[in-house]
Amino acid sequence: xxxxxxxxxxxxxxxxxxxxxxxxxxxxxxxxxxxxxxxxxxxxxxxxxxxxxxxxxxxxxxxxxxxxxxxxxxxxxxxxxxxxxxxxxxxxxxxxxxxxxxxxxxxxxxxxxxxxxxxxxxxxxxxxxxxxxxxxxxxxxxxxxxxxxxxxxxxxxxxxxxxxxxxxxxxxxxxxxxxxxxxxxxxxxxxxxxxxxxxxxxxxxxxxxxxxxxxxxxxxxxxxxxxxxxxxxxxxxxxxxxxxxxxxxxxxxxxxxxxxxxxxxxxxxxxxxxxxxxxxxxxxxxxxxxxxxxxxxxxxxxxxxxxxxxxxxxxxxxxxxxxxxxxxxxxxxxxxxxxxxxxxxxxxxxxxxxxxxxxxxxxxxxxxxxxxxxxxxxxxxxxxxxxxxxxxxxxxxxxxxxxxxxxxxxxxxxxxxxxxxxxxxxxxxxxxxxxxxxxxxxxxxxxxxxxxxxxxxxxxxxxxxxxxxxxxxxxxxxxxxxxxxxxxxxxxxxxxxxxxxxxxxxxxxxxxxxxxxxxxxxxxxxxxxxxxxxxxxxxxxxxxxxxxxxxxxxxxxx
Ligand code: ATP
Ligand code: MG
Numbered sequence: 001x002x003x004x005x006x007x008x009x010x011x012x013x014x015x016x017x018x019x020x021x022x023x024x025x026x027x028x029x030x031x032x033x034x035x036x037x038x039x040x041x042x043x044x045x046x047x048x049x050x051x052x053x054x055x056x057x058x059x060x061x062x063x064x065x066x067x068x069x070x071x072x073x074x075x076x077x078x079x080x081x082x083x084x085x086x087x088x089x090x091x092x093x094x095x096x097x098x099x100x101x102x103x104x105x106x107x108x109x110x111x112x113x114x115x116x117x118x119x120x121x122x123x124x125x126x127x128x129x130x131x132x133x134x135x136x137x138x139x140x141x142x143x144x145x146x147x148x149x150x151x152x153x154x155x156x157x158x159x160x161x162x163x164x165x166x167x168x169x170x171x172x173x174x175x176x177x178x179x180x181x182x183x184x185x186x187x188x189x190x191x192x193x194x195x196x197x198x199x200x201x202x203x204x205x206x207x208x209x210x211x212x213x214x215x216x217x218x219x220x221x222x223x224x225x226x227x228x229x230x231x232x233x234x235x236x237x238x239x240x241x242x243x244x245x246x247x248x249x250x251x252x253x254x255x256x257x258x259x260x261x262x263x264x265x266x267x268x269x270x271x272x273x274x275x276x277x278x279x280x281x282x283x284x285x286x287x288x289x290x291x292x293x294x295x296x297x298x299x300x301x302x303x304x305x306x307x308x309x310x311x312x313x314x315x316x317x318x319x320x321x322x323x324x325x326x327x328x329x330x331x332x333x334x335x336x337x338x339x340x341x342x343x344x345x346x347x348x349x350x351x352x353x354x355x356x357x358x359x360x361x362x363x364x365x366x367x368x369x370x371x372x373x374x375x376x377x378x379x380x381x382x383x384x385x386x387x388x389x390x391x392x393x394x395x396x397x398x399x400x401x402x403x404x405x406x407x408x409x410x411x412x413x414x415x416x417x418x419x420x421x422x423x424x425x426x427x428x429x430x431x432x433x434x435x436x437x438x439x440x441x442x443x444x445x446x447x448x449x450x451x452x453x454x455x456x457x458x459x460x461x462x463x464x465x466x467x468x469x470x471x472x473x474x475x476x477x478x479x480x481x482x483x484x485x486x487x488x489x490x491x492x493x494x495x496x497x498x499x500x501x502x503x504x505x506x507x508x509x510x511x512x513x514x515x516x517x518x519x520x521x522x523x524x525x526x527x528x529x530x531x532x533x534x535x536x537x538x539x540x541x542x543x544x545x546x547x548x549x550x551x552x553x554x555x556x557x558x
Contacts, residue, residue: 011320013053013232013261017061020229025256031063032229035089036219038070039081039203041275042290042297043088045311045332046266052315053263054232055094066226067096071104072218074202082203084290088298092308099226103218104204106225110213111165113221113251114176114195118157122250123194124150125160126177133175136182137190143183144190150179164197167210171197176211180246188239189246192216220244221251223258231258234265235324264324269486270478271296271329277492286496287479293533293544294479294500304476305521305531305546310339326486329478330553337547340521340529345373348383348416348461349509349524351473353390355436355465358421361387366466369447371417381512385418388465390508392526395460396437398426405458407437413458416525420445420456461525468508471541473530475502513541521546 010018020026033054037043043051058065067089071077089096103110117123126149128136138144152160164174176195184190194217199210220243223231231244241260248257267273272281273296281287281295290297293304301311314335318327348371366386373379395406395413407413412422425438445454480488481495489495513522515538521531529546536542 011053011263012322013057013230013263013320014060016261017057017230021061026229028062030227030229031058031061032066032227033057033063033232034066034068034223034226034228036068036070036222036233037085038073038076039078039085040073040076041081041279042084042299044273044275044278044298045268045271045296045301046273047088048092048298048311049266049315049318049320050232050234051089051092051094052312053320055089057230057232063229064099065094065096066099066101066228068101068222068226069103070215070219070222071102071202071204072212072215074198074200074212077203079203084299088302091302092298093312101222101226102204103213103222104202106218106222107205107209107213109225110218110221111211114213114217115158115161116251117178117194117247118161118176119154120250121154122179123157123176124152124179125157125164126150126175126191126193127173130172133193137187138182140187144187146182147177147191150191161195164195164211165209167199169197171199173197178217178243178246180243186239186242188216188243192243216240216243217247220247220258220260224248224251224253228258229256231260233260233262235262235322236265238262262322264321266318267324267326268296268329268332269326270480270482270488272480272488272492280493281479284493286493293474294476303531303534304544305340305519305529306336307339307343307521310336313339328486328553330551333547334551334553337529337549337551340523340546342376344521344523344529345379346375346523346525347510347513348463349471349473349507349527349530350390350392350461350463350468351504351507351524351527352393353463353506353508354393354396354434356389356391356421356439356462357436358387358389358439358441359424360440363387366464369417383417383510383512384464384467385415386464386466389415389462390465390468391415391437391460391462393434395458396423396434398434406460407458412456413460414445414447414456415462416459417447418462419443419447420454461527463508463510467511469511469514469541470505471507471509471543472535473504473507473543473545474533475504475545476500477502507543509541516541523549 035051035054055065126147136145175193177191177193180189182190195211198212244260291299291303314332366384368382369385370380371383400408407423414420419441421439421441423439427436429435477500479500481497482488516532518532518534528548530543531546533542533544
């Protein structure tokens with residue numbers, strides 16, 4: 001994995017860790033972060049920011065980063081998600097070594113911590129219903145009301161909690177709550193629920209438990225169990241930090257206990273990012289699955305042809321701030337384009353073919369011309385050339401405007417890696433559509449040949465007819481439309497872009513790509529970057545458009 005670009009300013013979490021090392025609170029090997037996804041969906045580009053930050057901090061300081069599945073919500077979680085999350089983190093280039101954990105690994109310990117809180121008089125079993133708890137909670141301007149069950153004795157609480165665990169009570173009849181302060185200005189601190197009853201099957205613990213810890217209880221304690229030092233999360237958890245601290249302090253963890261730090265979550269223009277919304281797109285059939293190439297999921301971006309290096313580069317460039325903002329999706333595309341410009345081989349493909357016959361070229365002849373694979377990295381291949389070819393329909397105009405340097409009646413262009421041709425005749429069908437161009441070629445104008453010096457203004461890509469491969473190409477636009485600021489409105493399903501997918505079935509490609517497999521990326525000359533899709537078989541090639549050649553972001557930024 002690439003070294004961190006030292007020219008980049010350190011982010012604020014790095015500064016905090018630097019401070020903790022300077023003060024002697026920690027030595028580098030003790031620095032310990034975690035990435036804690038809930039396995040209730042596939043990871044998205046926002047998670048990539050958190051992954052790069054957490055694993056990146058550990059790499060930078062010589063510490064460790066754990067992968068921890070925060071699986072405290074049995075009804076929503078699934079091993080399919082666990083598997084996809086691991087695949088995505090690995091693909092992004094990070095490793096948790098042997099430190100893959102699950103909050104569910106700690107269910108026994110967490111239960112014991114809850115018992116300890118009860119013993120310390122800091123938690124109680126409450127019989128209020130969910131609605132009553134909400135009504136008692138108060139508002140931002142009014143304090144809450146104490147639960148009538150708040151002053152149960154330790155013995156009674158221990159007994160009730162044990163019976164909750166033993167399955168004596170139905171869902172929703174009792175909860176365990178922290179005993180903090182119903183008048184706290186921070187609503188999170190108004191006797192928050194720590195445990196709930198849920199007679200549900202957990203994807204790992206099965207039927208063993210019918211009580212499950214709440215996120216706010218499980219999270220700080222899982223951090224503490226794993227000796228996490230810097231628990232980095234997104235800003236919406238800022239109000240939960242006092243509870244995080246209260247729990248750890250109430251249970252007697254010392255100054256080296258984990259501390260929580262919040263950063264701004266990634267928001268992207270044209271993109272919905274919450275798993276809940278992404279699930280709606282999948283379950284509603286609006287996309288082909290979590291890995292639909294239009295999805296902002298890591299698996300979708302990977303299938304589309306985005307590289308892990310480009311995503312890491314993007315996460316580095318956006319930085320880590322303490323206030324929320326909206327990042328232009330064009331910046332992500334810019335990072336992908338930069339990577340592929342450097343690393344993708346060039347080939348020729350004609351998306352919308354128009355036949356060209358070279359009248360003065362021998363009927364049965366086939367020539368193999370040498371073509372460069374990449375302008376700086378080099379490498380070569382052969383492309384066949386013969387009397388019948390295809391060019392892009394839009395590269396010919398019968399009545400062109402003034403500055404049209406492509407093919408026109410009587411005009412000349414160079415065919416890339418090949419010869420200069422001249423358009424002598426336009427053949428039309430009965431309806432008046434152009435169906436073929438009759439051209440002649442200049443045998444002395446071969447690229448790299450003795451008389452190659454003759455210059456014409458336009459150079460076109462093309463493919464030879466007999467050897468061309470027919471492929472399917474999927475062109476993409478944004479899945480969702482936005483307001484003028486690039487935000488997707490809340491009722492995002494009403495803002496689906498009907499043109500987000502366009503399928504071309506008869507694209508013609510030079511034969512050098514015949515047996516390329518899933519995941520290979522190319523630049524189709526003059527057309528953009530394309531990646532071989534997983535639907536490809538040895539006799540049916542399918543490409544996804546990764547990103548176009550035009551850089552809107554780079555241009556704006558100069
Ligand atoms: P979502 O709201 O998309 O469902 P989440 O926060 O519920 O996301 P988790 O699985 O709980 O998803 O997230 C795992 C980690 O990824 C958390 O630490 C969370 O803060 C972080 N994360 C989630 N979304 C983003 C984002 N858009 N930008 C940065 N970090 C994120
Ligand atoms: Mg969550």
